[in-house]
Amino acid sequence: MKVGLFIPCYVNAVYPEVGIAAYKLLDSIGVDVNYPLDQTCCGQPMANAGFEKESTRMALRMERLFKSYDYIVGPSASCVAFVKENHPRILEKAHHVCINSHKIYDICEFLHDVIKVEALASEFPHKVSIHNSCHGVRELHLSSPSEMNIPYYSKLRDLLTLVKGIEVFEPKRVDECCGFGGMFSIEEPEVSICMGQDKVKDHMSTGAEYITGADSSCLMHMQGVIERDKLPIKTIHIVQILAAGL
Numbered sequence: 567m568k569v570g571l572f573i574p575c576y577v578n579a580v581y582p583e584v585g586i587a588a589y590k591l592l593d594s595i596g597v598d599v600n601y602p603l604d605q606t607c608c609g610q611p612m613a614n615a616g617f618e619k620e621s622t623r624m625a626l627r628m629e630r631l632f633k634s635y636d637y638i639v640g641p642s643a644s645c646v647a648f649v650k651e652n653h654p655r656i657l658e659k660a661h662h663v664c665i666n667s668h669k670i671y672d673i674c675e676f677l678h679d680v681i682k683v684e685a686l687a688s689e690f691p692h693k694v695s696i697h698n699s700c701h702g703v704r705e706l707h708l709s710s711p712s713e714m715n716i717p718y719y720s721k722l723r724d725l726l727t728l729v730k731g732i733e734v735f736e737p738k739r740v741d742e743c744c745g746f747g748g749m750f751s752i753e754e755p756e757v758s759i760c761m762g763q764d765k766v767k768d769h770m771s772t773g774a775e776y777i778t779g780a781d782s783s784c785l786m787h788m789q790g791v792i793e794r795d796k797l798p799i800k801t802i803h804i805v806q807i808l809a810a811g812l
Contacts, residue, residue, distance in 0.1 A: 567636050567637065568637075570601075570602055570637070570638050571585075571588060571592070571601045571602075572632070572640035572646070572649075573585040573588070574608065574641075574644075576783060577641060577642060581786075581803065584806060587806045588639075588673055592639065594812050595683060595686075597681070600635075608621075608624060609621025609623075609624035609656070610644070610645055610648040610748070611748065612624075614748050615749050622656055622657070625664070626657065626662060629664065637680070638666055639672075639673050640670070641782070642782060643699050643705075643706050644699065646670055647672075647702070649666055649667060650670055672706050672708065674702075674721055674722055674780050677808075686729060686808060688808055688809060688812060689730040689810060691730075692776055693732075693775045693776070694735065694777070695770075695774035695776070695777050696722050696734065696740075697769065698720070698740060699783075700747075702780050702781065703741045708780060712741050722778075726778075728808075729808065732807070733774075735772035735774050736772070737768035738768055739768055743765070745760070745761025745764075745765065746784050748783070765788060766795075774799065776799065776800050776801065777800070779804060780803075780804055782803055786801075
């Protein structure tokens with residue numbers, strides 16, 4: 567099994583520690599992981615802003631860069647979901663059959679469903695509250711959507727329980743949006759901020775020290791609220807917890 571590590575642009579530019587943790591985590595469980603150089607954006611920002619045609623070159627470049635890998639794994643539910651759900655349609659217009667969409671996984675999805683990890687050597691003696699991002703829940707099925715009448719499950723919770731010393735909580739409104747939404751936070755900042763404040767308070771009600779999740783974008787939005795309002799809680803990507811102490 568040969569895995570190509572996909573690191574989204576905002577992780578690369580703002581949260582490189584998340585990318586490093588993802589590599590260490592995969593390597594620690596024996597995965598043959600490689601980081602292809604010269605990665606660029608997957609095209610999600612421009613497509614979401616109404617310039618989908620302009621994202622075609624990004625999608626084609628990503629196809630070439632990862633064509634030799636059995637799996638593509640990335641620490642970003644949002645970006646992974648964009649490739650999986652939107653690259654096929656975008657590339658069809660360029661007369662190209664998308665390959666990446668069939669082999670790309672969020673790292674939590676990959677660990678839980680493909681590798682099926684049963685043990686981790688990590689340790690994180692803290693209380694954490696799980697943030698379920700919208701793309702992760704409804705496009706990648708990392709947890710059960712609250713609006714569906716189906717049995718509860720959470721792949722993030724399953725993985726976190728493998729970490730020594732951790733206490734895991736979930737907010738009352740378990741998969742309510744944090745208000746980031748990419749372009750939404752730019753076009754509707756007032757609404758976005760209010761949603762972020764509500765979500766952070768919901769996480770704080772659990773008594774957790776950290777908010778964790780599979781999307782740095784959501785965590786970034788909530789961290790902005792936390793810093794501006796000087797709230798006694800922090801954010802941390804789930805991969806950093808799963809790789810803690812490695």
